[in-house]
Amino acid sequence: IGLRGVGSQHPPSFTMQEQVMTEEQLETLRRQISVYATICRQLVHMHRAVVLQMDPMSGMPLGQAIAFDSLMGMAGQRVTARQRWTPSQVQLQILEKIFDQDKGTPSKQKIKEITAELSQHGHISETNVYNWFQNRRARTKRKQQIVTSNSGESEMDNSLDSSKGKQAKTDENIVQETQ
Amino acid sequence: IGLRGVGSQHPPSFTMQEQVMTEEQLETLRRQISVYATICRQLVHMHRAVVLQMDPMSGMPLGQAIAFDSLMGMAGQRVTARQRWTPSQVQLQILEKIFDQDKGTPSKQKIKEITAELSQHGHISETNVYNWFQNRRARTKRKQQIVTSNSGESEMDNSLDSSKGKQAKTDENIVQETQ
DNA sequence: AATATATGAATGAACG
């Protein structure tokens, strides 16, 4: 279920020299490792149970066994219900691209088009798109203001940049539950 | 790395009473799990290292690409850098005081002043201050709601203005997570 | 080490 893919995508093919990965590739790698890490934590537990004695399957109230099965399904996906829309990776990329090119474009009827396109990659409503652009613009501007305000702060201040420096979010790659 | 196969194997449908796997199969399974467990421990560590990726020393926002080598290097070491701001005792006191006196005053341009003042006691950015107040307000409110919601016994009058019809109107895209 | 809690940060949605 979530196990394939480590190598299926741009095999980074690193030579031992000075190979460089793009942020995207790195991000993908992170996500995948994260998935494996999750699976692995479970496996470690399971292993412990197994080693600790009995048949993992028959002995206990099949709790462990079941865990393994459902494990695969939830590997990279938080099973927590999502109550608010969250753009998928693909959707986000598209949105960012549009935002960049049409910079100050307060979308209007294009919202429909964009929505239409994005809905091929997960459910989404026009309101979502609208809000997204609103927020994007507002936050970009606010960040700018802050940046321009600080003058000589040579204190090697920590970066408050947060534009796209997303941390690896261990989920958001797999199936988007639609209902 | 051949992780596949672990899950591809249809989980033996076990019943409560009889064991459907032979001892051999079980043994094989154990061995496999054991191996995976080992691999996974490594992966977990690696993942942790990668996720913590940041650069406390040069502060440079690592551009579009990052060398794989450095990635590998990080996997081995514990990047113990703190990647999120933490207010010092002094800063916290000041923040609390300001929060108390200007209670409902959602700071706006005062952020700058506050930041300026606090930066005399350690690293801090306007964003930090902004976030701090946001969180402070939100969490204070939530705590109160919890208190008022269940203590309704004889104190029926101390509810704050509940006139805020702030209700999530998630009527269209609520995703019902079943499981 | 496993779990619980506190909290800085990110972000979708709503308000004026």
Next chain:
DNA sequence: CGTTCATTCATATATT
């Protein structure tokens, strides 16, 4: 549109 709210995520810290 600029601000603010509400919820969620991820990490830091504390506890057993």
